[in-house]
Amino acid sequence: MHHIASRVVEEPPMTIRDGGIFQNSVNEQLDDLRKKAGEGTDWLKGFESRERERLDIPSLKVKQNRQFGFFIEVTKSHLDKIPEEYRRRQTMTNAERFTTEDLKEWEEVILTADDRAKALEHELFLELRQEVASQAAKLSELGRKIASADVLSAFANHARKHSWNRPDIKHDSTMEIVAGRHPVLEGDGRFVPNGISFDKRRKFLLLTGPNMGGKSTYLRQTALITILAQAGSFVPAEKAKIGIVDRVFTRVGAHDDLRRGRSTFMMEMIEVAHILRRATPRSLILLDEVGRGTSTFDGLAIAWSVTEDISTRVGARTLFATHYHQLVGLADEIEGLVNIHVQVADVKGEIRFLHTVADGPCDDSYGVQVAALAGLPIAVVERARDLLIFLEGQAQGARAGSDGTPDSRVSGQSSLYGWMLPSGEKPAKPNQPISNQEPTKEIVVQEDPVLREIAERLESLDPDTLTPREALEALYAMRAALNNTLDGKHLEE
Ligand SMILES: Nc1ncnc2c1ncn2[C@@H]1O[C@H](COP(=O)(O)OP(=O)(O)O)[C@@H](O)[C@H]1O
Numbered sequence: 001m002h003h004i005a006s007r008v009v010e011e012p013p014m015t016i017r018d019g020g021i022f023q024n025s026v027n028e029q030l031d032d033l034r035k036k037a038g039e040g041t042d043w044l045k046g047f048e049s050r051e052r053e054r055l056d057i058p059s060l061k062v063k064q065n066r067q068f069g070f071f072i073e074v075t076k077s078h079l080d081k082i083p084e085e086y087r088r089r090q091t092m093t094n095a096e097r098f099t100t101e102d103l104k105e106w107e108e109v110i111l112t113a114d115d116r117a118k119a120l121e122h123e124l125f126l127e128l129r130q131e132v133a134s135q136a137a138k139l140s141e142l143g144r145k146i147a148s149a150d151v152l153s154a155f156a157n158h159a160r161k162h163s164w165n166r167p168d169i170k171h172d173s174t175m176e177i178v179a180g181r182h183p184v185l186e187g188d189g190r191f192v193p194n195g196i197s198f199d200k201r202r203k204f205l206l207l208t209g210p211n212m213g214g215k216s217t218y219l220r221q222t223a224l225i226t227i228l229a230q231a232g233s234f235v236p237a238e239k240a241k242i243g244i245v246d247r248v249f250t251r252v253g254a255h256d257d258l259r260r261g262r263s264t265f266m267m268e269m270i271e272v273a274h275i276l277r278r279a280t281p282r283s284l285i286l287l288d289e290v291g292r293g294t295s296t297f298d299g300l301a302i303a304w305s306v307t308e309d310i311s312t313r314v315g316a317r318t319l320f321a322t323h324y325h326q327l328v329g330l331a332d333e334i335e336g337l338v339n340i341h342v343q344v345a346d347v348k349g350e351i352r353f354l355h356t357v358a359d360g361p362c363d364d365s366y367g368v369q370v371a372a373l374a375g376l377p378i379a380v381v382e383r384a385r386d387l388l389i390f391l392e393g394q395a396q397g398a399r400a401g402s403d404g405t406p407d408s409r410v411s412g413q414s415s416l417y418g419w420m421l422p423s424g425e426k427p428a429k430p431n432q433p434i435s436n437q438e439p440t441k442e443i444v445v446q447e448d449p450v451l452r453e454i455a456e457r458l459e460s461l462d463p464d465t466l467t468p469r470e471a472l473e474a475l476y477a478m479r480a481a482l483n484n485t486l487d488g489k490h491l492e493e
């Protein structure tokens with residue numbers, strides 16, 4: 001493609017019909033035309049100064065406009081010096097405009113040469129374009145290669161600059177990161193490195209610790225290190241062994257999500273449902289505060305059962321940051337589930353965030369201390385402390401590992417379905433994994449046209465390809481259909 005570089009000027013114009021595209025010496029004819037146009041321009045300059053001198057009119061000017069082409073302009077005070085070969089073209093307030101035979105001739109030369117040069121450049125451009133098009137496949141291949149080189153050299157530069165190390169890629173389901181950092185935050189000098197390890201006995205890491213402790217950051221850095229490693233980059237860690245993951249699933253809420261209330265919880269559940277359906281034992285799952293979008297016990301119950309399902313059925317490497325400290329007892333019941341926590345130092349009742357991650361549960365939520373740190377009035381903080389002790393006493397039963405926790409169900413044997421099914425009917429297909437359940441169309445009352453329509457809509461949906469937004473819209477549409485008929489019935493009654 002040196003054709004482009006060697007023929008086209010450094011900064012070509014935006015349009016292809018006004019010339020100025022090609023360098024000199026690319027095309028002889030073009031050079032000739034340009035030379036002629038150039039000679040014409042030179043002649044014009046010389047003509048102007050010659051005439052000024054010859055006629056003794058210092059203010060004489062040669063100008064050009066669209067309407068008359070080139071002309072000589074002489075102010076009225078010098079009109080008596082005009083020679084007879086000057087022909088009048090136009091009268092202005094203070095000046096007269098003239099032309100001569102010579103000027104006409106040169107004008108012709110300049111304008112024709114210029115026009116022809118432009119037309120020729122246009123033609124040459126079309127030829128060049130054709131030539132380039134015929135090489136399109138090679139060009140895009142070249143583009144791909146340049147892109148790879150670009151990415152790899154960026155990886156290399158960054159790795160050298162920030163002391164990243166080469167990860168060891170494994171074909172099992174382990175992960176061992178020593179002194180890992182968050183690639184974006186590590187630069188600020190105060191970042192505290194943390195390791196992580198997944199193996200047969202550590203598959204599900206339940207991460208507890210106070211707000212602002214660094215849980216979300218820890219989740220993100222684990223995902224980023226994994227992705228960087230699999231993209232072929234060095235990683236921000238002293239050492240990293242990464243068992244290849246088939247996918248990284250995340251359920252990480254943005255802060256502004258919290259404002260949108262209920263539909264956010266719906267989104268959260270749609271994403272969690274997607275994860276439970278799609279994750280495999282080779283996946284990496286990151287859950288940040290799942291269940292936060294709903295009431296405490298709803299949220300806790302969902303977080304709890306999601307934890308059970310992932311650790312017993314899915315078996316993916318999972319990092320679950322949660323403020324539900326009640327879940328820490330699950331470590332005694334579920335193999336492979338291990339508690340880890342972000343550490344804080346308690347300095348005379350005030351907490352300091354250490355941002356280090358260690359094994360074991362963090363039993364205290366520190367919420368009250370964080371509130372104190374934020375400057376809540378002392379009286380309010382003290383009262384909250386008392387209430388906390390009271391509430392914790394009340395909720396003793398709501399802890400994983402305590403007596404009275406219901407046993408896990410065999411999937412399909414759920415009371416939910418009993419509630420949805422007409423009485424007497426047995427739930428369909430017990431023992432099926434969740435992802436294989438048939439739509440439960442048995443529950444539809446066949447005679448009701450609205451329910452039938454909704455059932456049809458449901459059946460025509462493919463939940464696995466819907467975006468959360470589409471799913472919500474479908475839901476709203478179905479509810480609207482239902483509401484309309486209900487309203488209609490009220491009116492009829
Ligand atoms: N390892 C770390 N070293 C230094 N600062 C950290 C580290 N992890 C998190 N932080 C900082 O602490 C604050 C809270 O982090 P975040 O991950 O949002 O906490 P959490 O999710 O526990 O509420 C952020 O400002 C973050 O930059």
Ligand SMILES: [Mg+2]
Nearest residue numbers: 215216217288
């Ligand atoms: Mg967080």
